[in-house]
Amino acid sequence: MQRTTAKALAVLVSLVIGSVALSGCTDSGPSTASDGSAAMPSASPTPHFDPDDTLWTIASTGEHLTLDDPDVQALQQVVALHSGASDNRTPSTVADSVAAEERFFSPLFLDKLAGEDYADAVTAMYVDNDLSIAQTGVAWTASTIDADRQHATVGFESLFTIVSASDGFLHELGADAGDEFAQPREYTLTKVEGAWFIDDIAKGPLRAAATTP
Template sequence: MNKLTATAALALLILAGCDSAPRTTTGPDLTQEQRNQAARERQTIWWVIDKDGNKTTNLADDQPDVTAVRKVVALHSNTVDNRDHRTITEHADDEYGYYHPVFAEELRAKNYTGQLVSLYTAHQLRTHQTNLAWYTSTFPQDLTTAKVDIDVEFQFDEATAAYLAANQLALATPYVQHRTISLAKTGNRWTITKIDKSPLTRRPTTPG
């Protein structure tokens, strides 16, 4: 899986046809493998796929739909991963601004907001995001939906001892959660239609 951190922004390599201009003599010619490697290094994580899931077109980071989708996912992650039991009541609904109406209604029908507020207040939770990593993400050929894979890293700054023990968690410790976020485009607006989350895992420590 092609991983890209939130700070990376690589330009798409544009392959041109035959060039009739004189060739420079300031350096050695690149081999075909070197050209292929250069192309791979300049690819972004954003792909158009066909109906069978095969990659067909690599999209630039500044392609309008890519830019819009990245913004929605990043802002949503910032909203849901930076929360405080002291302010959760007034901010619990903030994330709904990123949701498609159907998805928002599904959450409300499950009393998602009430459960969220109860969780944070009962266990005195405070969390903050420490990193966001992007993986290969895809659009269908009509660019009307998108599926984005990310790893979100965050930590608990406050929590009751009982909550930490029950969930085998620790304060000030980075945890990673993989998320697959589905989005749809209505007019010119992208909204989230579904979120699949993996269990939390402790971030591996770096040797040395």
């Protein structure tokens, strides 16, 4: 099978990128990959919640929200489970992990990704390049909920290790197997019939986890 390293690198840069500082508590997580399926939510490291150090506010007023707020807890669960699915992948589990993460997406976001051949592109990247990644930690950054509690923006950073990949892929990325990377994300979510769904995920430039922006 021909290695699609250049195409895969472009997809990786679009999916695995970031450049904001870590904020909040970072937790260590499993060092081995899992399929991230709905039946295995433990694939994501359990976030550590410090009740005295909330990063959550109401967007229009700046009112701070505690970590026992029901919407804060629900939003953290959705984002953490999504990252567990998207950041623990191997060639043999990537198709299942894409299906697992898509259940957290809104219908409009699913339509957008389908138009971009998201599932096929991600699957090809992992299969064609023998790529495996494993999440090693998570961190929360400043996050807001609109006053009507129907929309939210969640700041989050995932740490993950490239467990293995083809030599060509690693060369193009300028990385070695075992290298750890950080990917900050800004999630936009909407509440639909009482449940939160991801509307979009904005990302910035990829960086080595040991470096600071």
